[in-house]
Every structure is written in C-alpha cells, then in structure tokens.
Amino acid sequence: MVPTVNRETPTSCGTTGGCNEAAGTGNSGVTEERRVLRSKYLTVKNRISNERDDISKVDSDKFKSIIEEVDGLQQLVTKPREQVADVEALFDIANTLVDQIVDATSLQWKEIGLAVSHVFRGASGICTTIGPMNTEVKPCKQVTRKKRGRPTQSSLPEELDESATEGKTDTDKNMATVFNILRKNRKVNLQTLILNRNSFAQTVENLFALSFLIKDGRAEITVGEKGCHLVSPKNAPGANAILSGEVSYSHFSFRFDFGDWKLMLASIEDGEELMPHRDKVNVQPNSDSVEAQAINPTTPIKKLSRN
Structure with missing residues (x-):
C-alpha cells in the first residue's frame, strides 16, 4: 500500500508590492535563511533520487x-x-512510489481467470416459464359503426349584403390620401409627409398608413444626399415577379415617439405639412332619442372610481 500524507497547502503572501523576497541591507539575514531553506529542499530532492530503491521497501524507514x-x-x-x-x-516522492509499484507488480490474468471461473458457471435449479399458463387466443372485438344519415333538406347560407363590407376603413382612406400626395409631388420629405402639427396621434396614423404602402410596394423610402429620408411612389410588383425572386422586399424599423414628434415640430416650419388634419366626427343624437330622454328621466350613475 502507498502511504498517504495529509499536508496543508501554504497560503501565498498578500502584500501590496507582490510576493518578491525582501531585499536590502536590513533584511540580509532573512534572505540568507530563505536560501538555506531552499538548499535543504534541494538536498531532500537529491536524496529521493539516490535512495528511490529503498523508499518503497517494507522493512525500510527511508520514506518515513x-x-x-x-x-x-x-x-x-x-x-x-x-x-x-x-x-x-512531494511530487518526486509520489512519482518514485508509483514507479516502484508499477515495476514490481506483475499480474497473471490467466491464472486469476481460472481461479474465479467457477463463480460464473450455471447454477442448478428448476426451469420455469414466466407468464400465464392459459394460451387461448382471444377473439378480436368487433367494432360497430353507426350509419350516417343523409340530410333530407338542403340549406343555403344567408347571403350578406356586399355593400356593408365594401366600406373603407380609416386606414384605407389614409393610405389613399398619402398615395395621392406622393403621386402629385413625386418625391417628398418623410417628415413633411407624415407630420401633423396639431395631433401626435394622427402623425402616428400617417406613419402607419405609409408603412402599408411600402409593404405593398407602392412607395419606397430612400436616403438623400443630405441624409434625410425621401418618399416616392412606385408601381407595385406583380405576383410573378415576387414568386420568381426578381423582386425582394427589405424592411427596417422606424423609431418614433412623442419626443421625436416634438423634434419634428421644431425642424419643420409651419405650413409645410402635406397631410391634412382630420376632424373627429361627433355623432349627434336624433330628435326621437332627445324626446325619449325628456320623457323618461335618467338616473345619475354613481362613479366608484377614485379619480
């Protein structure tokens, strides 16, 4: 057996100037002690090399x-x-012990296999079958399917009024307005096209409508010589050109918030905006509802909100 030695690893020094040895006239004695200590370690290493044959012997006290x-x-x-x-x-001592043990060990694997071969022989016992003894074949269950009855009456879906679905949304109307401005001016500044000086919300709606035109290929944004974004109309590509790969779309993200809208107000002079301001339509109640309210007084609603 190889004897083991429990050793504590010495901690390294933690001075600010590093771990260099002390030098100077006042520390010459300490430096000399350190040299003597390293010299003793060198002597021990030479002793391990010279007495390596006796270290691993059982009756020798060299190792101790x-x-x-x-x-x-x-x-x-x-x-x-x-x-x-x-x-x-310590490394030299460990290597010396390992080398001596490996050189002295010579195992006869064949003799070891013959000595333990009786352990792996078949044991005597009764051979039995694991599982049920009843080997009758179970009949398959017959699946009965219900017959589907044919409908006796034919019904047609209700036709919807096409005029109700043909109405354009606000986004469609904004897209048409933006495209007409582009077709009239051919090339305009992006800020003057989408800016609404009186409404931040309508400026966002204008940018939203422009993004649909660019997605459909009916408008494009380019960067001018001065670094500003220019918008111009174009003909939308056909479906065959898109499928064949002749036309490819490229997209980019456009950052826009309330602070950007404030900066846009300062950079564009008043009156240069191209998109018109859209007034909100106020729905007035008819005369019947007014009379009904006059006849049937309403009960005031109690608000539970803190604001």
Missing part, C-alpha cells in the same frame, strides 16, 4: 525519515519559491 524532514521544512515556508520547492519534493 524523508517525509518527516519535508514536514519540518514545510513549517518554515512563507515565500512562493519555497512553496514551489515543497511541492516539487
């Missing part, structure tokens, strides 16, 4: 004496160079 000597030196270790010497001494 060397370990005790290294343990005594380890108590004096405080510098990195001494720590390296201590680790190298």
Whole structure:
C-alpha cells in the first residue's frame, strides 16, 4: 500500500508590492535563511533520487525519515519559491512510489481467470416459464359503426349584403390620401409627409398608413444626399415577379415617439405639412332619442372610481 500524507497547502503572501523576497541591507539575514531553506529542499530532492530503491521497501524507514524532514521544512515556508520547492519534493516522492509499484507488480490474468471461473458457471435449479399458463387466443372485438344519415333538406347560407363590407376603413382612406400626395409631388420629405402639427396621434396614423404602402410596394423610402429620408411612389410588383425572386422586399424599423414628434415640430416650419388634419366626427343624437330622454328621466350613475 502507498502511504498517504495529509499536508496543508501554504497560503501565498498578500502584500501590496507582490510576493518578491525582501531585499536590502536590513533584511540580509532573512534572505540568507530563505536560501538555506531552499538548499535543504534541494538536498531532500537529491536524496529521493539516490535512495528511490529503498523508499518503497517494507522493512525500510527511508520514506518515513524523508517525509518527516519535508514536514519540518514545510513549517518554515512563507515565500512562493519555497512553496514551489515543497511541492516539487512531494511530487518526486509520489512519482518514485508509483514507479516502484508499477515495476514490481506483475499480474497473471490467466491464472486469476481460472481461479474465479467457477463463480460464473450455471447454477442448478428448476426451469420455469414466466407468464400465464392459459394460451387461448382471444377473439378480436368487433367494432360497430353507426350509419350516417343523409340530410333530407338542403340549406343555403344567408347571403350578406356586399355593400356593408365594401366600406373603407380609416386606414384605407389614409393610405389613399398619402398615395395621392406622393403621386402629385413625386418625391417628398418623410417628415413633411407624415407630420401633423396639431395631433401626435394622427402623425402616428400617417406613419402607419405609409408603412402599408411600402409593404405593398407602392412607395419606397430612400436616403438623400443630405441624409434625410425621401418618399416616392412606385408601381407595385406583380405576383410573378415576387414568386420568381426578381423582386425582394427589405424592411427596417422606424423609431418614433412623442419626443421625436416634438423634434419634428421644431425642424419643420409651419405650413409645410402635406397631410391634412382630420376632424373627429361627433355623432349627434336624433330628435326621437332627445324626446325619449325628456320623457323618461335618467338616473345619475354613481362613479366608484377614485379619480
């Protein structure tokens, strides 16, 4: 067996100036002690190399004496160079023991296999079958399917009024307005096209309508010589050109918030906006509802909100 040695790894120094040895006229004695300590470690390493044959012998006390000597030196270790010497001494002892054990060990694997072969032989016992003894074949269950009855009456879906679905949404109307402005002016500044000086919400709606025109290929945004974004109309590509790969779309993200709208107000002079302001339509109640309210007084609603 290889004897084990429990050793505590010495901690490295933590001074601000590093781990260099002290130098100077006042520390010459300390430096000399450190040199003597490293010299003793070198002597131990030479001893391990010269007495390697006797270290692994059972009746020899070489290993014990060397370990005790290294343990005594380890108590004096405080510098990195001494720590390296201590680790190298332990490493040499371990390598010497491993080399001696490997060289002295010669296993006869064939004889070991013959000695333990009786363990792997078949054991005597009764051979039985695991599982049910009843081997009758179970009949398959017959699945009965219900017959589908044919409908006796034919019904047609109700036709919807096409005029009700043909109404354009606000986005469609905004898209048409933007496209007419582009077709009239051919190339306009992006800020003057979407800016609504009186409404931040309508400015966002204008940008939203423009994004649909660009997606459909009916408008494009380019960067001018001065670095500003220019919008111009174009003919939408056909379906065959898109499928064949002749036309490819490219997209980019346009950042726009209330702060950008404020900056846009300062950069565009009043009156340069191209999109008209859209007034909100106020729905007035008819005369019947007014009379009904006059006849049937309403009960005031109590608000539970804190605001």
